[in-house]
Amino acid sequence: MPEQLTYPYCYTDGQNHRLNLRTAVDGNGEPYVWVEAENLAHGGDQVSMWLTIEQVAELDAALNTGSEYHAADHTGDSLSVTPSAPWTTFTVTRQANDDEESATVPVVVLTGRLPELRDALAMTAQFAQQRIAAGARKPYVLTPAEHDRAWHAIEGAAGEPGADPGTILRAVLGALQILPPSAEDWQAAREELHGRVGRKPSRGE
Template sequence: MSAREELTPGQRALLTDQLGDAKPATSGLLMSFGQSIRDRRDHEHPTWEDLFCHNLSSWMGERAAPVLRRLLDAETEIDRLRDELADRLHPYTYTDAHNHRLTLDTVLDGLLRPYVWVEAENLAAGGAVATVWLTPGQAADLDQALRDRRTAAFTDHTGDKLTVTPEDGYTTFEVTNVAEDEGETPVVVRVVTLASRVRELRNTFAALAERAQQRAADAETTRDADAPCPHDAACGSDHDLDEADMFGWFRLTVGGLDDGPRWYCSPGCVNAAMQRAGQDLALADQAAAVDPGQQTPDRWPPNGGHDPLCSYAGGIGPDCTCGPDTTAHATVSPTPHPDATAYDTSHATSPEGTRQ
């Protein structure tokens, strides 16, 4: 069985325009359609012109618009529920009877490529932690493998591996991190999920894969700096949040403002926050100075002190590409992985960071 092919946003818009003001089909109409299909299939077809089939086809064709409208509305509702599920299960966690925890979330690397982040952790004291980064395509293949109840293995670009093995009554998720140095042994953590939770996991992988792609698209799009984050209500929060729960996020501190550090979920949101901060500090400069020429030099410069083409200031990547004469007035810290021995914290948001 192949995966369901969904309409693209452009196809939905075109189909909506083509259907005009057609109302969704009633249940009675759908039942009549089913009966007409059966009648066309089962009746005795003559060797000459089949008027019976022609009449049924004409009747169904005249009523196809309401049927398509109902299907279109149903697919739109599925997308809405999937977004709602992603919001509710962000991040998703499951702990098995052996006190091993599976965590799923979305993350972007330094080049704004989207991934579904999978972590398996032994919660015992000193327990091992293993992670793997799945592309949206791999997450979709995993969804299909869970649907088909077949063993599947996925390897990310670093060589780390996720193996899913279905058994009677349960499914095992095994995450393997390759040894970094000669003489070391790979880190392997297994999480056993009950068969009753597989459907929930399938829906979560699908929702997070779509969410990761949306985050990547947003990071590459110049949006209104004052618009709220389209991904997470916690984005921009100044609360004292646990760093272990904020993996893949950024903490931004702006010099000259007294509101302290804030959390942002993507490079695009960091860039928008820096634009807002620049506007606020420029207004403060104008209000404080009698003459624009008397503004103190330690105030906020354009682009936060970065070159106009700086990759960091433009939200393109995590590293500053300014020249030696520029001075930025902002500090952005990517959230380190909860296991400080497993990740180089300077690359916490990038799967290309070197693990130690």
């Protein structure tokens, strides 16, 4: 996985539509990947849906074979993936409810960026599962010295030409002497994710 890949992941297409991937955990402690599509134009729609870890694995398999894919969450909001030669369209649709009207936002992802997106899906799914495990542990509290080093690292990295979230994240991790996942860690996460394909989804609704 490329070192510059950051969390949360976002991709903006040429039509000014953006796809975001984040972790989510429901009230029963089930991990999800939150898929959000935004029309960045003024007044544009913002829609989202939640993929189970099993659905993420199925989506990854579909992207690997260039197949169409469709999934819906427990609210009826959905994701449709339609491949073509130069790009793949990710369409997120919100069902109408008491508070909002139905809305659809398509995001066109260039074929050359699909490997990056697949890695981001695997990374986000892994982070969602780690959130479950971390919930049972007492959070680590920074010492004043660690907090000071992280603060100055952010100040320094943010001032670098062309600084992006990846640059700042690496600076903070370095200041705290925390190692990011290795390439082998990312590969193991991908293999574990692929191994889930075909399993019956287990929702915590």
